[in-house]
Amino acid sequence: MCGDGINICIRSGCIEDIPDLEKIESECFDSSDYALKRRQFKNLLSRSGSTFLVALLNSVVVGYVCMVNYPKSARFYSIAVLKSARGMGIASTLFEKAEEDAHLHGKTRFFLEVKITNPAISLYTKSGYKVIKKIDNYYKDGSIACKMMKTINENI
Numbered sequence: 001m002c003g004d005g006i007n008i009c010i011r012s013g014c015i016e017d018i019p020d021l022e023k024i025e026s027e028c029f030d031s032s033d034y035a036l037k038r039r040q041f042k043n044l045l046s047r048s049g050s051t052f053l054v055a056l057l058n059s060v061v062v063g064y065v066c067m068v069n070y071p072k073s074a075r076f077y078s079i080a081v082l083k084s085a086r087g088m089g090i091a092s093t094l095f096e097k098a099e100e101d102a103h104l105h106g107k108t109r110f111f112l113e114v115k116i117t118n119p120a121i122s123l124y125t126k127s128g129y130k131v132i133k134k135i136d137n138y139y140k141d142g143s144i145a146c147k148m149m150k151t152i153n154e155n156i
Ligand SMILES: CC(C)(COP(=O)(O)OP(=O)(O)OC[C@H]1O[C@@H](n2cnc3c(N)ncnc32)[C@H](O)[C@@H]1OP(=O)(O)O)[C@@H](O)C(=O)NCCC(=O)NCCS
Pocket: 028, 029, 078, 079, 080, 081, 082, 085, 086, 087, 088, 089, 090, 091, 092, 093, 113, 114, 115, 118, 119, 120, 122, 123, 124, 126
């Protein structure tokens, strides 16, 4: 899958991507508390019930999205894009493709949790997510999480 204009490709992630994914984590999550570790990437990339996509900009892995599937729903686990590749719509594309993939597997409800102060909330709102709950002390630093949900038409 390639976008028009700039050379962005989206493909499934694989174990060989882990060194690039680790670089993305250390740049995108200022506290190592929130960054996924090598072992977690390995589990997420190899488990059958998850969708893991990476975005390549001019053949370099610059972003990823990971979604974990449940019987009828799917939960966004993490999404990140390198600073140098932001603002080009890469996260939006990853998000959309992951939803499409989950929908093909019968998922019609999508969930995610995001820190109340994270500007990424506007990405999720634009994609149709609504805050359904606020959870105190969700993160290690004690901050609040917004639990967001989106439902899509079961007949599409
Ligand atoms: C959130 C993140 C993945 C967005 O990546 P991106 O590729 O730049 O996002 P897009 O270009 O697809 O932007 C889509 C929309 O998201 C919103 N958005 C994304 N990042 C934003 C930011 N830092 N500030 C404000 N709005 C932002 C905008 O509304 C944007 O739409 P617009 O371009 O029409 O204004 C990226 O900023 C990132 O990696 N952040 C650090 C990791 C993180 O916090 N992940 C989310 C954890 S829940």
